[in-house]
Amino acid sequence: MANLLRGVAFITGAGSGIGQYTAFALARHGVRQLAICDIRPEVLTTTRDELKKRHSDVEVLNIEMDTSKEDSVQSAVDQTVKKFGRLDIGINNAGIGGVAGQTADQELKHFQKVMDVNINGVWLCQRAQIRQMLQQEPLDPLPRGNRGVIINTASMLGLVASSPISAAVSYTTSKHAVMGMTKTDAIAYAPKGIRINAMCPGYVGTPLLLQASETGAMDGEIAKVPQGRLGEMDEIADAMVFLASPMSSFMTGQGLVVDGGFTAGCY
Template sequence: MTSLLRGAAFITGAGSGIGQYTAYAFARYGVRQLALCDVRPEALEQTSNDLKQNYPDVELLNIQMDASKEDEVNSAVDQTVKKFSRLDIAINNAGIGGEARTDQLEFERWRKVMSINLDGVWLCQRAQIRQMLKQEPLDPLPRGNRGVIVNVASMLGLVASAPGTPAVAYTASKHGVMGLTKTDATMYASRGIRINAMCPGYIATPLLQTATAAGAMAAEVAKVPQKRLGEMEEVADAITFLASPMSSFMAGHGLAVDGGYTCQ
């Protein structure tokens, strides 16, 4: 298979779900230097073992990291650069849910969602931009770049959560990720750094599959024009596109992979 991707990549939330499948996709499409970050070391080990078995030529770096902790984020990027000499692709995927309406939501929970979903993305993006500004492009401009960043937002960064499934903190945090993505994309595009966002819809992660099986999400899934949950591999493939030269004239975009949900 032709290699779409080059250089060293960095993925947060790589221990499961979309982050894990993105790691698999990156190895499949050409990345041979991969830093895997997650707050759960045992989950990282599972992803790492799968990659070693299927892609033994990929050089791996496992980093236990809490995206909401400034020192841990900065250390993770430093470790990546120390091992691989540069940072070419960064996927800021770590996040948590925040399912509640405003009158039922405690401030402590609001702050936790924001600290991981929004503060964490900003902390990661800041450290990544600082490194990317120091390095020369792997390939010539304009299609080459100093680095590519993809922030995993959500279709709820583009639209409101439905009244039947309220998620005010999560939705607000993902709208914040979109604002951050757009602002920094315009700020750093002329300096050779591309920043975009992935906006998944209802995806068959373990958590959502459980909720759907219990009937909690049946009405929402029925609203998806394709009448199904998306697969994690489908999101990972779209992230690969945003990370590759195939999207070289895209900046500040929120790419919805949602089966048509946000078109309605």
């Protein structure tokens, strides 16, 4: 199989879940230089070791990073460029679910924590990535080449409301904000050769969601998925590869929904 990807990738939330599987998928499809970032440095070791086990020629840079802190984000991007010389694929995946509940039940500190990570953190990462990408030449010639590709992990709840039964007002608000930011910056930087899109997963079998589903708490929501199941993490990672690759070269400012048909029915 010909490699779809090349260049340097930068992935937040890479210590587990979708971020980790995205790192595996990017390496499988040709990326050989990866900066993997997480607020939990101990989990990055697992991702790095598995990457090296699967692809002995992959260079991996582990970076402890708090996406909600401006200095931490800038330092992570600076470390990446110092190590690898450029940054071609930015995957802004780190996020938290926050405290569930409706607005009347929420405290400001809980709402603000979700905003700090899920929108402020994505914006800080995207800003630092854009600033670097504007300084570098495309790896491949235009129009299908680019100065860089950015993918922000939003959610199907960036497009529709959460159910009153499983209300998540903070999370849903933050993911709608990610979509607005993605569209606005995509239009602004398309003429500069930078593509920006969002990934919008549905219910996916991450460790956290699997734990909730074991208690039966997710049964009603999973029943609404036309395919009748949770998504697999590697299914989302494969879609990330598509967004990062030249196969999506005429696509920017979009949210790619991978949700088993949930939002098509929007029950």
